Each structure stands twice: as C-alpha cells, then as structure tokens.
Amino acid sequence: MAEKELNETEAVREKAMADLRAMMDEEEKKGEVKFHRRDDSFLLRYLRNKKFEVERAFAVVKKWAEFRRDHPEIYSNENYSMRALEAAYRTGYMQVLPDPDKFGRAVVLIDVKKVDFHKMDFEAYVACGMYMLEVMLEDARRQVAGAVYIEDIGGLSFKNLMGLVRFMGKRKAMFQETMKDAIPIRIGGIYFMNQPWYLSFLLALIKPTLKKKMKDRFHVYGNSWDKLYERLMPKEHLPPNFGGTKELHPDDFIEYAKKIEAGLKEKGITL
Structure with missing residues (x-):
C-alpha cells in the first residue's frame, strides 16, 4: 500500500x-x-x-x-503523560477503534456530550489529544492510510456549545497551528452525526481555521447512520453509542498505548 x-x-x-x-x-x-x-x-x-x-x-x-x-504548558509532565491520557480516555470522550475503516484508515470516535466545555482545561485537552496522536502514529499502517474522525454531537446543548465557542476562541491561534501546519497525519474525513440545528455555529467557528482541502473533508450526516456504514465500515465495528453493536473496552487502547510507550523507552525515546 x-x-x-x-x-x-x-x-x-x-x-x-x-x-x-x-x-x-x-x-x-x-x-x-x-x-x-x-x-x-x-x-x-x-x-x-x-x-x-x-x-x-x-x-x-x-x-x-x-x-x-x-507551548510548554501543553507538554508539561502533568498534562502530557500516559496518566493524563488514561484519565481522559476513560471518560469515553475519545476512543480509537481497534478496526480500521474499509480504506484501512484509523477511526477516532468523539462523543461530545461527555464533555462540559465550561469546565474543560484547554491545555490538558490538547495535550491528551497530542499524546494519543503520537501513540497512533507509531503504527506504520496509520502513517500510510491516515485517519477519519466520527463525531457524535447529539446531546450537545446550546449552553455547552457556547462553552465550546469560548473554549476554542481563547486558543484559536493554537488550533490553527496544529490543524493546519503541524499534525503529520493524513485526515481522510470528519463525519458529524446527530447534529443539532445550531451546528452551523460550530462549523462557522472551525472552518475559517482550515485549508480548503480540509474543509472539503467535513461531512454532516445527521441521523443517517446507514450512510455512514456504507461509506466507512459496517455497524458491527462501531460501539452502541455510535449506532453499532461492538463493545469497546477502554483498557484495550490504554494497554496498547502503554506497550508503545514502554517499547520506545527501551530505545531511549520519549513521546
């Protein structure tokens, strides 16, 4: 490939x-x-x-x-660590599927309703995302094929959306740096599911920070789960909260991440 x-x-x-x-x-x-x-x-x-x-x-x-x-605040020992990744991953906000999509790409799930953006620590959030990305990119298959993101934004209240607006607005420049120029992964698509009518506010916030190629990879599918299954993968590979039937266990990815970290440390390499 x-x-x-x-x-x-x-x-x-x-x-x-x-x-x-x-x-x-x-x-x-x-x-x-x-x-x-x-x-x-x-x-x-x-x-x-x-x-x-x-x-x-x-x-x-x-x-x-x-x-x-x-951004030393992102890479502090408190924020950028396996311990922080494990704590964040167990909330269920972010998950990495064990199976790729039909094109061989990694699949990252984001369940927005499990986050209170009024309380979230921005630096800790970015640090966990970066740490997870570093772990994912140790797999050569993901380097080649890239990744897709599926975001379930059903249950995102208008109040929480405004929290997200403030959350991202405070660090818009940082978001631009990472999304546009610094992330070494091929993003094949970002799929929004169960979006409320005010999704336009969220997209209006995010889209100006992205290059045209990335904008074209935004897909809004609403409740059309069958369309998602046809496009990316069968429902048997997705967990119930994403319309599927597969039970996911946080420990699976956490143990995988720990093995990656330990293997690198043996070579004198840190994430």
Whole structure:
C-alpha cells in the first residue's frame, strides 16, 4: 500500500530519511529549535504525510518542533503523560477503534456530550489529544492510510456549545497551528452525526481555521447512520453509542498505548 499510495520504496525511504535528518541538523545549528526525536518511525510519519517530498516534510516537522517549544504548558509532565491520557480516555470522550475503516484508515470516535466545555482545561485537552496522536502514529499502517474522525454531537446543548465557542476562541491561534501546519497525519474525513440545528455555529467557528482541502473533508450526516456504514465500515465495528453493536473496552487502547510507550523507552525515546 505504501508503494502504491506514496511512491515509497526502500531506496526512496532511506534517502529521504537521510536528507531529512541533514536538514534537521542544519536547522538545529541555528539554535532556534530542537528536534526531540530522529528515529525512523518518527521521520517516516512526516515523509509519508508529504509523499516523500523532503522539503515539505521538513516544513511540518519544523512546525511541530516550534509548537513544542512555544507551548510548554501543553507538554508539561502533568498534562502530557500516559496518566493524563488514561484519565481522559476513560471518560469515553475519545476512543480509537481497534478496526480500521474499509480504506484501512484509523477511526477516532468523539462523543461530545461527555464533555462540559465550561469546565474543560484547554491545555490538558490538547495535550491528551497530542499524546494519543503520537501513540497512533507509531503504527506504520496509520502513517500510510491516515485517519477519519466520527463525531457524535447529539446531546450537545446550546449552553455547552457556547462553552465550546469560548473554549476554542481563547486558543484559536493554537488550533490553527496544529490543524493546519503541524499534525503529520493524513485526515481522510470528519463525519458529524446527530447534529443539532445550531451546528452551523460550530462549523462557522472551525472552518475559517482550515485549508480548503480540509474543509472539503467535513461531512454532516445527521441521523443517517446507514450512510455512514456504507461509506466507512459496517455497524458491527462501531460501539452502541455510535449506532453499532461492538463493545469497546477502554483498557484495550490504554494497554496498547502503554506497550508503545514502554517499547520506545527501551530505545531511549520519549513521546
């Protein structure tokens, strides 16, 4: 799949990684940014994201390094940790399906009604999302195929929506940085389900921060679960709160994440 989708071969891969490391070395000599990782898995997520166009991949990895430098509150030990990810994941707000969609992409579920945006800590929220993304991207299949997001926004009260507006408005610039320029994952689509009539407020807030390609990947399906099943995956792969029949257990992804973290630590690498 990697060769077909991304023109990836062993020769292309090795040369691109060498070229990217050289560009990172030169950038670090300027003394403005420091890259916290240089291992193959880390570099390949950026190269695959940009179809092995090294200069474009470097622009993203540099932006990521700048984001980490400029937002130490996100990467604090309190917010950016396995402990914080585990606590957030157990709320059921975010889930990663064990099965990919029919195109091989990772599927992330977001159940908005399980969050009170008036009380949510923005930095902690972003940190958990980033940590989960780092875990997901250790899987080469996800680097190649990318991910889709399914958001159930049924039950999102107007009051909570206004909390979300304030929540995102406070850090609009940060949201733009991460969504537009720094995330090394191919996002195949964002699917909104059970949306209330005032969804337009939410989309009006988010869409201006996105590039045209990302805007085109927004899909509003309402209660048309059959349409979602046909488009992405059978209902047997989704949990009951997303119209399916599969029982998900938070411990499955948490244990997977812990194994990823432990494996990297053995190599002297931190997420």
